[in-house]
Amino acid sequence: MELVFLTFILVLSIFLGFELISKVPATLHTPLMSGANAISGITLAGAFLSAGMQNSEYATWLGTAAVAFATINVVGGYLVTDRMLAMFKSKKGGAK
Amino acid sequence: MENIDLNLIANLSYIVAAALFIFGLKMLGSPATARKGNMLSSIGMLIAVVAGLTAEGIVDFKYIAAGMIIGTIIGAAAARMIAMTSMPEMVALFNGSGGIASLLVGWGTLYAPAGEVVSTFTAVTVILAILIGGMTFTGSMIAYGKLSETIGSGAVVFSGQRIFNSILLIALIGSGVMLSMDPSPESVWFWAVLGLSLLLGIMAVIPIGGADMPVVISLLNSYSGIAACAAGFAINNNILIVAGSLVGASGIILTNIMCKAMNRSLANVLFSGFGTVKQGKAIEGEVKPISVEDAYYILEAANNVCFVPGYGMAVAQAQHVVKELGEILEKNGAEVSYAIHPVAGRMPGHMNVLLAEADVPYEQLVEMDEINPRIENVDVAIVIGANDVVNPSARNDEDSPIYGMPIINVDQAQTVFVLKRSMASGFSGVDNPLFFGENTRMLFGDAKESISGVVSEFGN
Numbered sequence: 001m002e003l004v005f006l007t008f009i010l011v012l013s014i015f016l017g018f019e020l021i022s023k024v025p026a027t028l029h030t031p032l033m034s035g036a037n038a039i040s041g042i043t044l045a046g047a048f049l050s051a052g053m054q055n056s057e058y059a060t061w062l063g064t065a066a067v068a069f070a071t072i073n074v075v076g077g078y079l080v081t082d083r084m085l086a087m088f089k090s091k092k093g094g095a096k
Numbered sequence: 097m098e099n100i101d102l103n104l105i106a107n108l109s110y111i112v113a114a115a116l117f118i119f120g121l122k123m124l125g126s127p128a129t130a131r132k133g134n135m136l137s138s139i140g141m142l143i144a145v146v147a148g149l150t151a152e153g154i155v156d157f158k159y160i161a162a163g164m165i166i167g168t169i170i171g172a173a174a175a176r177m178i179a180m181t182s183m184p185e186m187v188a189l190f191n192g193s194g195g196i197a198s199l200l201v202g203w204g205t206l207y208a209p210a211g212e213v214v215s216t217f218t219a220v221t222v223i224l225a226i227l228i229g230g231m232t233f234t235g236s237m238i239a240y241g242k243l244s245e246t247i248g249s250g251a252v253v254f255s256g257q258r259i260f261n262s263i264l265l266i267a268l269i270g271s272g273v274m275l276s277m278d279p280s281p282e283s284v285w286f287w288a289v290l291g292l293s294l295l296l297g298i299m300a301v302i303p304i305g306g307a308d309m310p311v312v313i314s315l316l317n318s319y320s321g322i323a324a325c326a327a328g329f330a331i332n333n334n335i336l337i338v339a340g341s342l343v344g345a346s347g348i349i350l351t352n353i354m355c356k357a358m359n360r361s362l363a364n365v366l367f368s369g370f371g372t373v374k375q376g377k378a379i380e381g382e383v384k385p386i387s388v389e390d391a392y393y394i395l396e397a398a399n400n401v402c403f404v405p406g407y408g409m410a411v412a413q414a415q416h417v418v419k420e421l422g423e424i425l426e427k428n429g430a431e432v433s434y435a436i437h438p439v440a441g442r443m444p445g446h447m448n449v450l451l452a453e454a455d456v457p458y459e460q461l462v463e464m465d466e467i468n469p470r471i472e473n474v475d476v477a478i479v480i481g482a483n484d485v486v487n488p489s490a491r492n493d494e495d496s497p498i499y500g501m502p503i504i505n506v507d508q509a510q511t512v513f514v515l516k517r518s519m520a521s522g523f524s525g526v527d528n529p530l531f532f533g534e535n536t537r538m539l540f541g542d543a544k545e546s547i548s549g550v551v552s553e554f555g556n
Contacts, residue, residue: 009334016342017343027458029445033350035120039137039342049201051165056207062200064163067163067167068166088454092228
């Protein structure tokens with residue numbers, strides 16, 4: 001049942017993703033990509049398990065490395081996206 | 097009882113986080129709301145991360161803290177210091193880091209708690225996470241190397257490549273099946289899957305030439321999402337699946353847009369090294385160079401000027417002087433626009449970001465389909481470091497390798513200035529008849545210096 005449930009979520013999210021992303025204008029494709037990149041850092045939530053469960057020493061090290069890499073994605077991704085978006089200005093002036 | 101409650105709260109938080117991601121992406125639909133959207137998305141991430149920390153079974157936080165501190169320092173430093181011209185390399189590195197994180201999560205899942213066995217279903221998802229994550233990692237590293245030109249940016253093609261890759265793929269599937277039957281991180285099949293996945297990523301990206309990089313980056317972006325998805329299945333976490341599939345879908349849409357903009361199928365981009373194809377017709381005609389001073393006289397009289405930037409503008413760091421010239425022309429009474437081809441630059445939207453950095457208002461950035469119907473009203477089209485995306489062969493030379501690719505029809509403007517270092521052909525190695533056109537004037541030299549020259553002529 002678990003598998004069916006997870007697949008259900010997967011399918012719905014993919015449709016939603018297509019629907020949302022196809023509305024993003026070409027001007028914003030680079031920030032979209034780096035923003036999406038930040039979201040893919042969600043692996044972090046999974047990495048916590050390996051890093052903190054103390055199943056085995058190896059798992060802890062693997063998990064810690066995963067936490068570090070995923071955090072780079074999250075922090076770097078959101079910051080650089082914000083930096084880019086801050087530069088997009090309207091003709092009327094003022095940062096949007 | 098307490099654990100159940102905590103679990104419920106965590107799952108509810110995941111729903112909130114997912115809603116914020118979705119809302120954030122929706123707000124990316126307009127430059128006016130995009131920044132707020134990104135902020136919402138990051139709040140969603142914060143909620144998801146905090147919820148993740150409460151997960152059952154986490155007993156030791158010191159390694160988590162260490163990992164997060166290291167990641168934050170590297171991520172923040174990179175995001176702050178990177179030049180806008182180097183965004184494609186940066187995104188490639190981030191893709192790679194997402195990929196390897198998923199790989200490591202999958203790998204760690206193989207170490208089951210004492211007394212428990214990794215089920216076959218979990219094993220299959222772990223293998224997928226390792227496969228896709230590993231491919232994304234090495235593929236992104238190669239893409240980074242090509243983009244930053246630390247390795248050659250051309251396509252690497254050798255005879256027997258397809259056969260080699262097919263064997264690689266079969267070996268990978270075989271090792272995967274063997275591993276799923278006896279999932280253990282000590283198994284020799286595990287190392288085979290890991291090694292072959294990493295090798296597959298390298299093999300997948302080396303045959304792709306530099307001009308096709310926008311497609312590759314988009315595709316790797318998608319993979320990094322799919323890898324997160326697979327990791328989500330492996331550890332039964334629904335937020336990973338939702339977020340991963342949103343990213344996966346986003347990458348696939350961008351990939352599709354890029355392929356369409358080059359009139360090529362994804363298979364064609366992935367498997368045929370570009371640049372090894374036959375040459376089009378030989379071009380006859382005369383190249384007409386122009387001096388900075390003459391360029392000034394023509395621009396001074398122009399009522400409608402359109403800039404067409406390409407990767408060369410990024411290389412020359414010319415976006416700021418371009419904007420300066422644009423402003424002067426506007427004051428002079430001309431209508432100024434910036435036409436951007438979908439595959440201009442090395443990643444989707446790259447030129448838009450550079451021009452935004454130079455303070456060009458986003459209303460002046462127009463897409464190809466918007467400028468082409470009114471290109472005849474443009475008095476002067478200024479092509480800066482773009483080549484293939486304005487090559488008329490794409491329209492009228494059936495033998496040309498880029499035939500059929502939609503282009504910005506600058507050759508139909510009243511006058512075209514092409515700023516170029518020399519007569520060398522573009523990244524794809526295809527000749528460009530535009531340079532020999534009746535209404536084309538070549539302004540040779542460094543793009544930044546040429547434009548500055550024109551700007552100072554206006555000053556006099």
